[in-house]
Amino acid sequence: MSREEDYVEEQEEHEEIKNGKKIDRPGRQFYIPSQIVDEFGEKGRDHLNKPFRAQFLLALTAGSFMTFGAVFSILLAVGVETKGLYHLLSGLGFAAGYSMVFISGAVLFTEVNVLLPSYLFNKQGLMSRNIYKFWLSSYVGNILGAFMVAVLIYMSGSLSSTFNTELSMYLDHKMKFLDHGWKGWFQILISGVLANWLIGMAAFLTTAARDITGKILGTMLPVILFVAGNFQHSAANMGYFSMGFLVSDQYTWYEYILLNLLPASIGNLIGGGILVSLLFSYAYKEDIQTTLGRTNGSKKK
Template sequence: MNNFFSPAEICENTIKGCNNKAKLPIGKMIILGIFAGVFIGFGAYGFTIILAGAGTGFEATFAKLVGAGVFPVGLMLVVLCGAELFTGNNLMTLSVFKKEITLGAMLRNWGVVWVANLIGSVLLAWLLSQSGLYGEAMTAKAIGIAEAKVAIPLFSVIIRAIFCNMLVVLAVWMQSGAKDIVSKIFAIWFPIMLFVLSGFEHSVANMFFIPMGIFCGANITWGQAFINNILPVTIGNIIGGALIVPIAYYYTYAKKSLN
């Protein structure tokens, strides 16, 4: 007996899971959305710790690889412990294409979860900024990450966001094919590690990174945080995670053939 599901079975299971997400009461969406923001923030915090201790050249590259290997803990917590993450929930378009949930139900989930993710991420960033854990190196790295993110040109940041959420939803897709927790962890780990190592842009992670930089003294306004990065990254994440991957897999695995 296989210890994993086929792609067609994964598609069916994913649609069922998305249907359940659409039915969640608002209160549960908010709580689980805040948790997801905190969980992704934990991964981002671990990533920052590793980069802050690195020098330049090969040492910096190796630190980025190690940091990218730590960051996936965030999505592991979201999937395995249970939370609502906006970028992962972009797969809900599969259920809309299948006409099993309405567009309004999907947008309701996305809106509530996006705001709740933001609350959780910013709250964690503020608490960590008050914790005494951010020494000189950590503070400098947090400021550098935030300022670099808001300086990315608009077209470039959207491209990076598209590729990012293609990998995120594929990680969610792959873990749905696993029948044991170890396989789920590995299915999540490698795609997320790849997107971090590649420098792609994740809207919820940036809800932690940029506020953290602001709290540490970065020369960034809240308007710049949203207009230069978080909002365009959200758009790019939707293109990659709610359109490109779901359209391809809906057509391949879920759409009824006319032949």
């Protein structure tokens, strides 16, 4: 059953007969958790079934939005002294990038960590598809997309030296774990778990909403929280690091990729795949009326 048919059915369930007259009662304005997990699985399947060129182009697009979000988060917070307001504005800025990703259907590595496991946990033949190519292409596409937009922004000369100064502060905040050696590497990994747990919940709330306003608000709240907490989200860091690589010599590509993005990405896989996808798939197993595992009809593998 499609989401639209499901919605119509729910509306009909709210119609009551009283004294021979039909009374319409408003239906829910959001999906319940089991429906959300089912929707995750369908989105994961749809992404996986796209031609490779479409997957890669959508990954490039998602990475591009990450750089726009990173730039906007810095621009909104420039010159703000009050910490609470600073974090709020920075989070709102980055929420713009995630909203564009979620609503456009772009392929973001950290969202795939939630959608694709939801599909795999609820279908037969868990490893019947070559999912690794898709996962890798989304990651590489995100990095390339983020860097390409950073290059365009840099070439445009639109940003002032004030932006570069603020960006340097952001980079120091993101890379502070370097001072802790191997302990810092594992701290980034744990921080990555927390980051994609929150972004997974942003996807959860966004999917729950049935209108554009609800989707944007659902995206904003977890994003503001992860930005304020300086949790290491690989896709977000791709945006910051792409700009940082072009305008600053504070850190090398080796430090950005191997000492931050790598542990953050591992943590993101755990946070999205286990703490969101697996957790809710198992908790609502009996309620999920998915057809993802069937081979007949329009839901064919």
